[in-house]
Amino acid sequence: MSELEKLRQEALEFEMQGKIRKAIEKLNEILKDNPEQYDLRVKLGELYYVSGEIKKSIREFEEVIKTKPDYTFALYRLGISYFRATRFGDAINVFHHINAVEPELYMSSYWEGLAHYHKGQFKRSIDAYKRLTENSPSGTLGYYQLAIVYKASGKYDEAISCLKEILKEDPNIVSVNYHLALAYLGIDNQDYAIKHLKKVVKLDPEHFDAKRRLKMLMDPDDLYTFEVPPL
Secondary structure, eight states, rough: HHHHHHHHHHHHHHHHHTTHHHHHHHHHHHHHHHHHHHHHHHHHHHHHHHHTTTHHHHHHHHHHHHHHHOOHHHHHHHHHHHHHTOHHHHHHHHHHHHHHTTOOHHHHHHHHHHHHHHHHHHHHHHHHHHHHHHSTTTOSHHHHHHHHHHHHHTHHHHHHHHHHHHHHHHHTTTHHHHHHHHHHHHHHHHHHHHHHHHHHHHHHHHHHHHHHHHHHOOOOGGGHHHHOOOO
C-alpha cells in the first residue's frame, strides 16, 4: 500500500468512527501535497458541511469546480452548501446548470425550487417542482412541494389537486391532510376542511394547531378566544 493510500484509509477510518475533526485534519494533510485528489477534496467539503463549517465547505467544492466544471456530484454538494448559507441566487445557478448537463439528477430540481421559493419567486419554484414530478412521477416529494408553493401563492385548487395525488398512495399522512384542510379553507370549503382537520387530530392527537382550527370551525362562538392564525 502506498503512503497516499495509507493516509486515505486513515482519513476514511476516522470518518467511520465519527472522528470528523481528525478526518478533516488528515484530508487536509493529504491535499497539501496531492491537490489533484478531487474525490478527497469533495469528501473534505462534505465533512466541513457536516461540522457546520459552511464557508469552508463551499471553498472546497468551488476549488473542485474550477478544474472540473461539470463534476455534477461536487456541483450538487456546492448548491446545497450555497442554499444552507442562504446564497439562494448562487444555489439556483448551480442547480440550473446541473439540470442542463445531467437532467436525470432530479433532486437538483427540488433544491432549485426550494431556493426560488425562499426568494419569493413562486412561478419559477412551481416550474422547478413540475420538472421534478415529470422526472420522478412515482414520487410524492414534487407534488408535496408544488402544493406548498401553490398554497403560498393563493392557488388553492391546484394545491388541493397535488395533495389529493399524494393521498392516493397513503391517505394517512398528517402533514398532507393538514395542508389539504388549509387549502380547502382557502376556497371557503369548511366542510372538507373540517373533514381533514378531524383526520389530522385522529392521526396526531397532539397536533395543537389542527385542534385549534377545528375548534374555531366547529364552534364559531369561540372565534375570538383565539388569535386567528394565517393560512
